[in-house]
Amino acid sequence: MNIILASTSTLFGGEYLEYLREELIKLYEGIDEVIFIPFARPGGISFDDYTAKVQSFFETINIKVKGLHEFEDKIEALNNAKAYFTGGGNTFLLVKTLHEENLMSVLKQNIENGKPYLGCSAGSNIGGQNMKTTNDMPIVYPPSFNCMGLIPFNINPHYLDPNPELKHNGETRETRIKEFLTQNDLKVVGLREGSWIRKVGDKITVEGSELTRVFEKDKEPYEIEPGTEL
Protein backbone atom coordinates (compact mmCIF):
# COMPACT_ATOMS: atom_id res chain seq x y z
CA MET A 1 0.00 0.00 0.00
CA ASN A 2 1.05 3.58 -0.62
CA ILE A 3 -1.12 6.08 1.24
CA ILE A 4 -1.18 9.34 3.17
CA LEU A 5 -3.99 10.12 5.62
CA ALA A 6 -3.60 13.75 6.69
CA SER A 7 -5.25 15.60 9.55
CA THR A 8 -5.99 18.63 7.38
CA SER A 9 -5.56 19.89 3.83
CA THR A 10 -4.41 23.34 4.88
CA LEU A 11 -2.30 24.65 7.73
CA PHE A 12 -3.52 27.80 9.48
CA GLY A 13 -2.39 30.73 7.35
CA GLY A 14 -1.05 28.37 4.65
CA GLU A 15 -2.12 27.51 1.10
CA TYR A 16 -4.14 24.43 0.12
CA LEU A 17 -1.98 21.22 0.36
CA GLU A 18 1.21 23.32 0.33
CA TYR A 19 2.69 21.80 3.53
CA LEU A 20 2.38 18.31 1.95
CA ARG A 21 4.06 19.25 -1.37
CA GLU A 22 7.25 17.18 -0.96
CA GLU A 23 5.32 14.20 0.42
CA LEU A 24 2.84 14.26 -2.46
CA ILE A 25 5.62 14.29 -5.05
CA LYS A 26 6.85 11.04 -3.44
CA LEU A 27 3.38 9.53 -2.99
CA TYR A 28 2.41 10.08 -6.62
CA GLU A 29 5.81 9.32 -8.17
CA GLY A 30 5.36 8.21 -11.81
CA ILE A 31 1.66 9.18 -11.80
CA ASP A 32 0.32 11.80 -14.24
CA GLU A 33 -3.39 11.73 -13.33
CA VAL A 34 -5.36 11.55 -10.10
CA ILE A 35 -9.08 10.99 -9.54
CA PHE A 36 -10.44 13.48 -7.02
CA ILE A 37 -13.38 12.43 -4.82
CA PRO A 38 -15.28 15.61 -3.85
CA PHE A 39 -18.33 14.02 -2.18
CA ALA A 40 -17.59 15.24 1.36
CA ARG A 41 -18.35 18.80 0.31
CA PRO A 42 -21.83 19.74 1.52
CA GLY A 43 -22.13 23.12 -0.07
CA GLY A 44 -20.40 26.45 -0.22
CA ILE A 45 -18.65 25.40 -3.42
CA SER A 46 -19.78 23.02 -6.17
CA PHE A 47 -18.02 19.74 -6.96
CA ASP A 48 -16.63 21.45 -10.09
CA ASP A 49 -15.22 24.38 -8.14
CA TYR A 50 -13.82 22.05 -5.47
CA THR A 51 -12.12 20.00 -8.20
CA ALA A 52 -10.74 23.19 -9.80
CA LYS A 53 -9.16 24.14 -6.46
CA VAL A 54 -7.48 20.73 -6.30
CA GLN A 55 -6.37 21.04 -9.94
CA SER A 56 -4.64 24.35 -9.29
CA PHE A 57 -2.42 22.74 -6.65
CA PHE A 58 -1.80 19.51 -8.58
CA GLU A 59 -0.76 21.29 -11.78
CA THR A 60 2.20 22.70 -9.81
CA ILE A 61 3.43 19.11 -9.39
CA ASN A 62 2.55 18.19 -12.99
CA ILE A 63 -0.42 15.96 -12.25
CA LYS A 64 -3.80 16.18 -13.98
CA VAL A 65 -6.97 15.89 -11.86
CA LYS A 66 -10.41 14.59 -12.81
CA GLY A 67 -13.40 14.81 -10.46
CA LEU A 68 -15.14 11.46 -9.84
CA HIS A 69 -18.51 13.28 -10.09
CA GLU A 70 -17.81 13.88 -13.81
CA PHE A 71 -18.03 10.17 -14.68
CA GLU A 72 -21.28 8.42 -15.51
CA ASP A 73 -19.87 5.05 -14.43
CA LYS A 74 -18.01 5.86 -11.24
CA ILE A 75 -17.06 2.26 -10.45
CA GLU A 76 -15.36 1.95 -13.84
CA ALA A 77 -13.68 5.32 -13.29
CA LEU A 78 -12.24 4.12 -9.97
CA ASN A 79 -11.06 0.85 -11.51
CA ASN A 80 -9.39 2.68 -14.43
CA ALA A 81 -7.76 5.32 -12.21
CA LYS A 82 -4.05 5.50 -11.47
CA ALA A 83 -4.33 7.21 -8.08
CA TYR A 84 -6.81 8.97 -5.76
CA PHE A 85 -7.36 11.95 -3.54
CA THR A 86 -10.39 12.40 -1.26
CA GLY A 87 -10.86 15.92 0.08
CA GLY A 88 -12.39 17.11 3.33
CA GLY A 89 -15.88 18.25 4.21
CA ASN A 90 -18.55 16.27 6.03
CA THR A 91 -17.69 12.62 6.72
CA PHE A 92 -21.36 11.55 7.03
CA LEU A 93 -22.10 12.86 3.56
CA LEU A 94 -18.95 11.28 2.12
CA VAL A 95 -19.60 7.85 3.69
CA LYS A 96 -23.29 7.92 2.72
CA THR A 97 -22.45 8.69 -0.91
CA LEU A 98 -19.66 6.11 -1.12
CA HIS A 99 -21.85 3.35 0.35
CA GLU A 100 -24.97 4.21 -1.63
CA GLU A 101 -23.06 4.22 -4.91
CA ASN A 102 -21.12 1.05 -3.95
CA LEU A 103 -17.82 2.91 -4.23
CA MET A 104 -16.32 2.29 -0.75
CA SER A 105 -15.31 -1.32 -1.43
CA VAL A 106 -14.13 -0.60 -4.99
CA LEU A 107 -11.87 2.20 -3.76
CA LYS A 108 -10.57 0.00 -0.91
CA GLN A 109 -9.69 -2.85 -3.27
CA ASN A 110 -7.80 -0.59 -5.69
CA ILE A 111 -5.83 1.03 -2.87
CA GLU A 112 -5.02 -2.37 -1.36
CA ASN A 113 -3.71 -3.38 -4.79
CA GLY A 114 -1.18 -0.54 -4.57
CA LYS A 115 -2.69 2.55 -6.17
CA PRO A 116 -1.61 5.71 -4.29
CA TYR A 117 -4.21 7.36 -2.04
CA LEU A 118 -4.28 10.72 -0.30
CA GLY A 119 -7.02 11.57 2.19
CA CYS A 120 -7.43 14.83 4.06
CA SER A 121 -9.73 15.22 7.06
CA ALA A 122 -12.99 13.39 6.05
CA GLY A 123 -10.91 11.68 3.35
CA SER A 124 -8.63 10.37 6.13
CA ASN A 125 -11.51 9.24 8.33
CA ILE A 126 -12.58 6.80 5.59
CA GLY A 127 -9.12 5.19 5.66
CA GLY A 128 -9.82 4.06 9.24
CA GLN A 129 -11.91 1.11 10.40
CA ASN A 130 -15.06 3.19 10.76
CA MET A 131 -16.20 6.82 10.95
CA LYS A 132 -17.11 6.70 14.64
CA THR A 133 -14.32 9.13 15.57
CA THR A 134 -15.15 11.90 13.09
CA ASN A 135 -15.71 15.41 14.44
CA ASP A 136 -18.43 16.14 11.91
CA MET A 137 -22.10 16.82 12.46
CA PRO A 138 -24.41 13.91 11.43
CA ILE A 139 -26.26 15.97 8.80
CA VAL A 140 -27.27 12.86 6.82
CA TYR A 141 -27.80 9.19 7.81
CA PRO A 142 -25.34 6.80 6.12
CA PRO A 143 -26.38 3.14 5.64
CA SER A 144 -23.32 2.13 7.67
CA PHE A 145 -20.46 3.77 9.61
CA ASN A 146 -17.94 1.21 8.27
CA CYS A 147 -15.01 2.55 6.24
CA MET A 148 -12.12 1.15 4.19
CA GLY A 149 -9.95 -0.09 7.07
CA LEU A 150 -6.67 0.64 5.27
CA ILE A 151 -5.09 0.90 8.72
CA PRO A 152 -5.91 -1.20 11.81
CA PHE A 153 -7.14 1.80 13.86
CA ASN A 154 -9.27 4.94 13.65
CA ILE A 155 -8.15 8.51 13.06
CA ASN A 156 -9.42 11.62 14.77
CA PRO A 157 -8.40 14.41 12.37
CA HIS A 158 -7.93 18.06 13.44
CA TYR A 159 -7.13 16.74 16.92
CA LEU A 160 -7.46 19.64 19.34
CA ASP A 161 -6.15 19.88 22.89
CA PRO A 162 -8.55 21.06 25.60
CA ASN A 163 -8.66 24.83 26.06
CA PRO A 164 -8.52 25.46 29.82
CA GLU A 165 -9.77 29.03 29.32
CA LEU A 166 -13.05 28.02 27.70
CA LYS A 167 -15.99 28.60 30.07
CA HIS A 168 -18.22 26.05 28.39
CA ASN A 169 -19.57 22.65 29.38
CA GLY A 170 -19.49 20.95 25.96
CA GLU A 171 -17.24 17.85 25.87
CA THR A 172 -13.54 18.21 24.98
CA ARG A 173 -12.13 16.15 22.12
CA GLU A 174 -10.33 13.91 24.60
CA THR A 175 -13.60 13.27 26.49
CA ARG A 176 -15.32 12.35 23.23
CA ILE A 177 -12.62 9.86 22.24
CA LYS A 178 -12.69 8.32 25.72
CA GLU A 179 -16.48 7.93 25.29
CA PHE A 180 -15.80 6.10 22.00
CA LEU A 181 -13.50 3.73 23.89
CA THR A 182 -16.25 2.83 26.39
CA GLN A 183 -18.21 1.39 23.44
CA ASN A 184 -15.42 0.17 21.12
CA ASP A 185 -12.07 -1.57 21.65
CA LEU A 186 -10.11 0.13 18.86
CA LYS A 187 -7.04 2.38 18.92
CA VAL A 188 -7.68 6.04 18.01
CA VAL A 189 -4.89 8.22 16.64
CA GLY A 190 -5.54 11.91 17.40
CA LEU A 191 -3.78 13.65 14.50
CA ARG A 192 -3.02 17.31 15.24
CA GLU A 193 -3.04 19.66 12.24
CA GLY A 194 0.34 19.33 10.49
CA SER A 195 0.53 15.56 11.07
CA TRP A 196 -0.31 12.63 8.82
CA ILE A 197 -0.26 8.84 8.66
CA ARG A 198 2.04 7.32 6.04
CA LYS A 199 1.66 3.69 4.99
CA VAL A 200 4.17 2.18 2.56
CA GLY A 201 3.74 -1.56 2.05
CA ASP A 202 2.87 -2.84 5.53
CA LYS A 203 4.77 -0.14 7.42
CA ILE A 204 2.66 2.55 9.07
CA THR A 205 4.23 5.66 10.59
CA VAL A 206 3.02 9.00 11.86
CA GLU A 207 4.72 11.97 10.21
CA GLY A 208 4.77 15.75 10.36
CA SER A 209 5.75 18.50 12.72
CA GLU A 210 3.68 17.68 15.81
CA LEU A 211 3.45 15.05 18.50
CA THR A 212 0.50 12.69 18.03
CA ARG A 213 -1.87 11.64 20.83
CA VAL A 214 -2.90 7.98 20.91
CA PHE A 215 -5.93 6.61 22.77
CA GLU A 216 -6.47 2.96 23.68
CA LYS A 217 -9.09 1.22 25.82
CA ASP A 218 -8.17 1.04 29.52
CA LYS A 219 -4.91 2.96 29.01
CA GLU A 220 -3.89 6.54 29.68
CA PRO A 221 -3.59 8.49 26.39
CA TYR A 222 0.04 8.90 25.31
CA GLU A 223 2.08 11.00 22.89
CA ILE A 224 4.28 9.70 20.07
CA GLU A 225 6.99 11.50 18.06
CA PRO A 226 6.94 12.00 14.27
CA GLY A 227 8.46 8.91 12.63
CA THR A 228 7.04 6.48 15.21
CA GLU A 229 5.72 3.22 13.78
CA LEU A 230 2.09 2.39 14.50
Next chain:
Amino acid sequence: MNIILASTSTLFGGEYLEYLREELIKLYEGIDEVIFIPFARPGGISFDDYTAKVQSFFETINIKVKGLHEFEDKIEALNNAKAYFTGGGNTFLLVKTLHEENLMSVLKQNIENGKPYLGCSAGSNIGGQNMKTTNDMPIVYPPSFNCMGLIPFNINPHYLDPNPELKHNGETRETRIKEFLTQNDLKVVGLREGSWIRKVGDKITVEGSELTRVFEKDKEPYEIEPGTEL
Protein backbone atom coordinates in the same frame (compact mmCIF):
# COMPACT_ATOMS: atom_id res chain seq x y z
CA MET B 1 -47.52 19.78 26.42
CA ASN B 2 -45.35 20.89 29.31
CA ILE B 3 -41.64 20.62 28.56
CA ILE B 4 -38.23 22.21 29.00
CA LEU B 5 -35.39 21.48 26.58
CA ALA B 6 -32.22 23.00 28.03
CA SER B 7 -28.86 23.62 26.37
CA THR B 8 -26.95 22.29 29.38
CA SER B 9 -27.54 20.82 32.84
CA THR B 10 -24.87 22.92 34.50
CA LEU B 11 -23.62 26.46 34.02
CA PHE B 12 -19.86 26.99 34.10
CA GLY B 13 -18.84 27.19 37.75
CA GLY B 14 -22.41 26.34 38.87
CA GLU B 15 -24.04 23.32 40.50
CA TYR B 16 -25.99 20.62 38.65
CA LEU B 17 -29.43 21.93 37.49
CA GLU B 18 -29.19 24.83 39.97
CA TYR B 19 -29.82 27.59 37.38
CA LEU B 20 -33.11 25.86 36.40
CA ARG B 21 -34.43 25.48 40.00
CA GLU B 22 -37.35 27.92 39.78
CA GLU B 23 -38.32 26.66 36.31
CA LEU B 24 -38.30 23.03 37.44
CA ILE B 25 -40.54 23.80 40.43
CA LYS B 26 -43.07 25.17 37.89
CA LEU B 27 -42.55 22.37 35.34
CA TYR B 28 -43.11 19.61 37.89
CA GLU B 29 -45.86 21.35 39.91
CA GLY B 30 -47.97 18.75 41.73
CA ILE B 31 -45.54 15.92 40.81
CA ASP B 32 -43.79 13.89 43.54
CA GLU B 33 -41.84 11.41 41.39
CA VAL B 34 -39.83 11.66 38.17
CA ILE B 35 -38.41 8.90 35.99
CA PHE B 36 -34.79 9.66 35.06
CA ILE B 37 -33.46 8.37 31.73
CA PRO B 38 -29.66 7.93 32.09
CA PHE B 39 -28.92 6.17 28.78
CA ALA B 40 -26.87 8.98 27.22
CA ARG B 41 -24.09 8.37 29.72
CA PRO B 42 -21.30 6.39 28.00
CA GLY B 43 -19.06 5.82 30.98
CA GLY B 44 -17.26 7.69 33.68
CA ILE B 45 -20.13 7.08 36.08
CA SER B 46 -22.62 4.21 36.24
CA PHE B 47 -26.35 4.63 35.61
CA ASP B 48 -26.84 4.24 39.39
CA ASP B 49 -24.34 6.97 40.22
CA TYR B 50 -25.78 9.24 37.53
CA THR B 51 -29.27 8.70 38.98
CA ALA B 52 -27.95 9.43 42.49
CA LYS B 53 -26.57 12.77 41.25
CA VAL B 54 -30.01 13.63 39.85
CA GLN B 55 -31.69 12.50 43.09
CA SER B 56 -29.55 14.81 45.19
CA PHE B 57 -30.79 17.82 43.24
CA PHE B 58 -34.43 16.70 43.03
CA GLU B 59 -34.72 16.00 46.76
CA THR B 60 -34.14 19.73 47.32
CA ILE B 61 -37.41 20.37 45.45
CA ASN B 62 -39.19 17.46 47.18
CA ILE B 63 -39.35 15.12 44.18
CA LYS B 64 -38.34 11.44 44.23
CA VAL B 65 -36.31 10.07 41.30
CA LYS B 66 -36.19 6.54 39.87
CA GLY B 67 -33.76 5.53 37.14
CA LEU B 68 -35.42 3.93 34.09
CA HIS B 69 -32.56 1.37 34.00
CA GLU B 70 -33.86 -0.08 37.29
CA PHE B 71 -37.08 -1.38 35.71
CA GLU B 72 -37.36 -4.76 34.02
CA ASP B 73 -40.29 -3.58 31.87
CA LYS B 74 -39.20 -0.12 30.76
CA ILE B 75 -42.21 0.49 28.51
CA GLU B 76 -44.55 -0.13 31.43
CA ALA B 77 -42.37 2.10 33.64
CA LEU B 78 -42.66 4.96 31.12
CA ASN B 79 -46.43 4.48 30.83
CA ASN B 80 -46.85 4.47 34.62
CA ALA B 81 -44.58 7.47 35.18
CA LYS B 82 -45.82 10.91 36.22
CA ALA B 83 -42.97 12.91 34.65
CA TYR B 84 -39.55 12.53 33.00
CA PHE B 85 -36.02 13.86 32.90
CA THR B 86 -33.41 12.79 30.31
CA GLY B 87 -29.85 13.77 31.17
CA GLY B 88 -26.91 14.60 28.91
CA GLY B 89 -24.08 12.48 27.56
CA ASN B 90 -23.78 11.04 24.07
CA THR B 91 -26.83 11.52 21.81
CA PHE B 92 -25.92 8.57 19.54
CA LEU B 93 -25.90 6.20 22.50
CA LEU B 94 -29.16 7.65 23.87
CA VAL B 95 -30.99 7.46 20.54
CA LYS B 96 -29.69 3.94 19.82
CA THR B 97 -30.87 2.68 23.21
CA LEU B 98 -34.28 4.36 22.98
CA HIS B 99 -34.94 2.99 19.48
CA GLU B 100 -33.61 -0.51 20.17
CA GLU B 101 -35.76 -0.85 23.29
CA ASN B 102 -38.80 0.74 21.54
CA LEU B 103 -38.88 3.54 24.11
CA MET B 104 -38.70 6.62 21.84
CA SER B 105 -42.33 6.45 20.65
CA VAL B 106 -43.67 5.48 24.10
CA LEU B 107 -41.93 8.46 25.70
CA LYS B 108 -43.16 10.77 22.91
CA GLN B 109 -46.77 9.66 23.33
CA ASN B 110 -46.75 10.16 27.10
CA ILE B 111 -45.22 13.64 26.77
CA GLU B 112 -47.72 14.59 24.06
CA ASN B 113 -50.47 13.51 26.47
CA GLY B 114 -49.24 16.14 28.92
CA LYS B 115 -46.70 14.53 31.25
CA PRO B 116 -43.90 17.00 32.13
CA TYR B 117 -40.53 16.47 30.43
CA LEU B 118 -37.10 17.96 31.07
CA GLY B 119 -34.23 17.32 28.69
CA CYS B 120 -30.67 18.61 29.02
CA SER B 121 -28.14 18.53 26.18
CA ALA B 122 -28.57 15.04 24.59
CA GLY B 123 -31.94 14.89 26.37
CA SER B 124 -32.91 18.09 24.53
CA ASN B 125 -31.68 16.83 21.17
CA ILE B 126 -34.23 14.00 21.32
CA GLY B 127 -37.03 16.57 21.70
CA GLY B 128 -36.22 17.85 18.20
CA GLN B 129 -37.21 16.34 14.87
CA ASN B 130 -33.99 14.35 14.57
CA MET B 131 -30.50 14.16 16.04
CA LYS B 132 -28.72 15.52 12.97
CA THR B 133 -27.64 18.70 14.79
CA THR B 134 -26.02 17.06 17.81
CA ASN B 135 -22.43 17.99 18.64
CA ASP B 136 -21.60 14.47 19.80
CA MET B 137 -19.20 11.94 18.34
CA PRO B 138 -20.91 9.01 16.52
CA ILE B 139 -19.48 6.37 18.88
CA VAL B 140 -22.32 3.91 18.12
CA TYR B 141 -24.63 3.44 15.10
CA PRO B 142 -28.31 4.05 15.92
CA PRO B 143 -30.98 2.33 13.76
CA SER B 144 -32.37 5.79 12.93
CA PHE B 145 -31.55 9.46 13.59
CA ASN B 146 -35.27 10.32 14.09
CA CYS B 147 -36.30 11.72 17.45
CA MET B 148 -39.52 12.63 19.27
CA GLY B 149 -40.35 15.81 17.35
CA LEU B 150 -41.94 17.54 20.35
CA ILE B 151 -41.08 20.83 18.64
CA PRO B 152 -41.18 21.57 14.88
CA PHE B 153 -37.42 22.27 14.65
CA ASN B 154 -34.02 20.95 15.76
CA ILE B 155 -31.88 22.11 18.66
CA ASN B 156 -28.15 22.60 18.71
CA PRO B 157 -27.30 22.51 22.43
CA HIS B 158 -24.15 24.09 23.91
CA TYR B 159 -24.19 26.51 20.97
CA LEU B 160 -20.77 28.11 20.76
CA ASP B 161 -19.77 31.25 18.86
CA PRO B 162 -16.67 31.04 16.65
CA ASN B 163 -13.40 31.84 18.43
CA PRO B 164 -11.48 34.22 16.13
CA GLU B 165 -8.26 33.51 18.02
CA LEU B 166 -8.26 29.77 17.32
CA LYS B 167 -5.54 28.87 14.80
CA HIS B 168 -7.26 25.70 13.69
CA ASN B 169 -9.02 24.59 10.51
CA GLY B 170 -11.77 22.44 12.02
CA GLU B 171 -15.27 23.68 11.19
CA THR B 172 -16.98 26.21 13.49
CA ARG B 173 -20.39 25.37 14.92
CA GLU B 174 -22.02 27.86 12.56
CA THR B 175 -20.34 26.20 9.56
CA ARG B 176 -21.60 22.79 10.70
CA ILE B 177 -25.20 23.99 11.06
CA LYS B 178 -25.02 25.66 7.64
CA GLU B 179 -23.83 22.30 6.24
CA PHE B 180 -26.90 20.67 7.84
CA LEU B 181 -29.08 23.21 6.02
CA THR B 182 -27.60 22.28 2.64
CA GLN B 183 -29.04 18.77 3.16
CA ASN B 184 -32.17 19.48 5.24
CA ASP B 185 -34.86 22.19 5.18
CA LEU B 186 -35.47 22.46 8.93
CA LYS B 187 -35.01 25.33 11.38
CA VAL B 188 -32.13 24.90 13.86
CA VAL B 189 -32.16 26.73 17.19
CA GLY B 190 -28.62 27.26 18.50
CA LEU B 191 -29.13 27.30 22.28
CA ARG B 192 -26.26 28.95 24.14
CA GLU B 193 -25.54 27.60 27.63
CA GLY B 194 -27.99 29.28 30.03
CA SER B 195 -30.89 29.13 27.54
CA TRP B 196 -33.75 26.67 27.14
CA ILE B 197 -36.88 25.99 25.12
CA ARG B 198 -40.16 26.10 27.04
CA LYS B 199 -43.33 24.58 25.57
CA VAL B 200 -46.62 24.97 27.46
CA GLY B 201 -49.64 23.70 25.53
CA ASP B 202 -48.91 24.78 21.94
CA LYS B 203 -46.84 27.84 22.86
CA ILE B 204 -43.08 27.52 22.38
CA THR B 205 -40.68 30.18 23.68
CA VAL B 206 -36.96 30.48 24.18
CA GLU B 207 -35.98 31.40 27.76
CA GLY B 208 -32.90 32.16 29.82
CA SER B 209 -30.20 34.74 30.08
CA GLU B 210 -28.71 34.70 26.58
CA LEU B 211 -29.66 35.63 23.04
CA THR B 212 -30.43 32.60 20.86
CA ARG B 213 -29.11 32.12 17.32
CA VAL B 214 -31.57 30.73 14.76
CA PHE B 215 -30.58 29.14 11.44
CA GLU B 216 -32.92 28.60 8.50
CA LYS B 217 -32.31 27.43 4.95
CA ASP B 218 -31.42 30.26 2.51
CA LYS B 219 -31.51 32.91 5.28
CA GLU B 220 -28.83 34.71 7.24
CA PRO B 221 -28.70 33.39 10.83
CA TYR B 222 -30.42 35.77 13.28
CA GLU B 223 -30.58 36.35 17.04
CA ILE B 224 -33.72 36.31 19.18
CA GLU B 225 -34.28 37.63 22.72
CA PRO B 226 -35.35 35.50 25.71
CA GLY B 227 -39.15 35.27 25.74
CA THR B 228 -39.47 35.20 21.94
CA GLU B 229 -42.07 32.80 20.58
CA LEU B 230 -40.84 30.14 18.15
